[in-house]
Amino acid sequence: LFLLGNLKSYSFIAKRMTKRYGSVSSITSVPTSATAEERGFMKHLKHDDWFGGKTIGFFAGVALLINNITGPGVPSIPNMFVESGWLFPTLAFIIIWLMTSLSTTMYCEAMRNIPGNENFRDRIEYSSIVEYFFGRKAYLAAQIGLNGALQSLNIISVIQSAQVMDAAISVIFGHSCGFNISPFTNHVNGTVLSGSTEFWSCIDVNDVTAGNAWGCHLVISMGFLVCIAFALPMGYFKLDDNMIVQEGAFIITILTWVVWFVACFFSPNFKNGDWKIPAVTDSKLAYASQAGVLGNILFNFGFVTTVPSWVNEKKKAVSVNKVVWLSTFLCVSIFFVMGIPPAMAFKNILAGPATGECENGKDCADSLLSVFTSDKLMPAAFSTNKAAKFILQFSVYAFSISAVLSSIPVFSIVIKYNCVENGFSHKFSFFWGILFPWLIAIPLMWQPDALNQFINYSSLVFVSFTDFIVPCALYMKLQQKKIEARLIDKNGPLLAREETDDILDRTGLDDDGLIDEDFNDFESEAGVVTSYTEDIIEDIHYDVETQPLINEPRRRHISPSAPVHYALPKLWGLKPKSKVYTATFLVVVMTIAAIVGTIYQIITTQSLEWDCAAVNGSLPSS
Helix, strand or coil, X not given: CCCHHHCHHHHHHHHHHHHHXXXXXXEEECCCCCCHHHHCHHHHCCCCCCCCCCCECHHHHHHHXXXXXXXXXXXXXXXXXXXXXXXXXXXXXXXXXXXXXXXXXXXXXXXXXXXXXXXXXXXXXXHHHHHHHHCHHHHHHHHHHHHHHHHHHHHHHXXXXXXXXXXXXXXXXCCEEEEECCCCCCEECCEECCCCCCCEEEECCCCCCCCCCCCCCCEEEHHHHHHHHHHHHHHCCCCHHHHHHHHHHHHHHHHHHHHHHHHHCCCHHHHCCCCCCCCCCCCCCCCCCCCHHHHHHHHHCCCHHHHHHHHHHECCCCCHHHHHHHHHHHHHHHHHHCCHHHHXXXXXXXXXXXCCCCCCCCCCECCHHHHHHCCCCCCHHHHCCHHHHHHHHHHXXXXXXXXXXXXXXXXXXXXXXXXXXXXXXXXXXXXXXXXHHHHHHHHHCCCCCXXXXXXXXXXXXXXXXXXXXXXXHHHHHHHHHHHHCCEEECCCCCECHHHHHHHHHXXXXXXXXXXXXXXXXXXXXXXXXXXXXXXXXXXXCCCHHHCHHHHCCCCCCCCCCCCCCCCCCHHHCCCHHHHHHHHHHHHHHHHHHHHHHHHXXXXXXXXXXXXXXXXXXXXXXX
């Protein structure tokens, strides 16, 4: 830049920059923030035809994120409100919503600042982003955390979807059958349960009050086989190919929630005027606990790990901030609407996620799905009316199928993407991302309270690390890089690297190095833009090799482009140090929340009994 003011053909640029920064000759250097090794980082990543293109639109992006955030967790949200009261879950939902949304946008800002992926023009997956900022050891930790989080989410979705599908089959045919891989005796009060010792057995999973013959067994049920038949083919798809499924599943899910919401107003509690839950449930009650709150909420908001894959395949014009904040706001609204009214309606029979107990002490339901598929638990207005009963139960089964199609394949694809990008073979990536969660779900499916405990522990350990701590840590590292790479002005204060965007604006170039459409007077006043202008951009951002579009400065935009993504708006005028403090605060708060939640969960669950025959049901007293 030191010759810029003396070159007549660039007088226009000099005038623009001088107006903002003072004398151009006073700017002695513009150090680049990326080393040669960093600028070549993107080249070692493996991208082939297993990855999708940038075709995902705004609505599809919103549908994808809402499906991932809500997923199989919504039916158990009322149980949490009954067990804890409405106060602590409400505060936790709001705080975690704000923090997870902010951490997501922080992750995306770090992602767009990687050389070669400016403004998301290329693609890079979750674990590779961590490797760029923190190195190989951190990459290994990120892979463990990523796979732990997504595999746990996938496994729990498989378990819940298969059990609900078995319930649907039992309604239609009177029972569901399966291959009992581990036949051994289950008994209640000295009586052997029929079906527990046979290799091929059939039970009515909707009526296990006398004991569950499949409890603690390894059973490949018909519901499991139906679900895997739906989901496995979807694993072959690319993420952008899944968008039509995401949109359809989103619409189906909205319709099912409407049916469930209406059903609440036909409950006995509503008719009797007992339409309330306490702010804080009395701790002396057997079903009262605050231990399950953090685990369940963190589990539901564990979606950050899927965001990089979506960003890689979204259309350029789609704003990250608009999609993320709109999706998360709608989700937290859904959690309240589908949490508090059902909790009021069915508070007597909903079992707490931490205690496993309910107010009635028997015939407890582990979620709304159990309520709406059981003649004994659903409102009488539905159980006595065939049409109403069919609609209610069909909504449960439709929800199960939509959950399978909307969540499981997406998590599998993200795992597959991360494996392939980092050099794993296609065969291994397919096995690990798509087949493994189905295999591991088999021994977990019919275990005592395995669903709720798995949700709490996996979310507290893996989801907290990958979805809250890592994004904030990346953002902190990014801001530290910006502090280190700054423009030095002899006559004034140090200029943060973010200010280089303003220089681009004043040279008539956008963030891709292209001439803005509204900068039509540029050529007439400054003449032809030559390689010297490229040198300016090269120093400000990265070299021309990592910014190939800079070599075509005359090219015009032919499609709309979204604003440059920032987690915290530039209008706030926050300096990098302030942003580091913000991210540090988020990391500390989320770490404390995860530790406290884990301790509470261990204390609460250490006294739970391991009763195989009582899985998914309540046993008769002796």
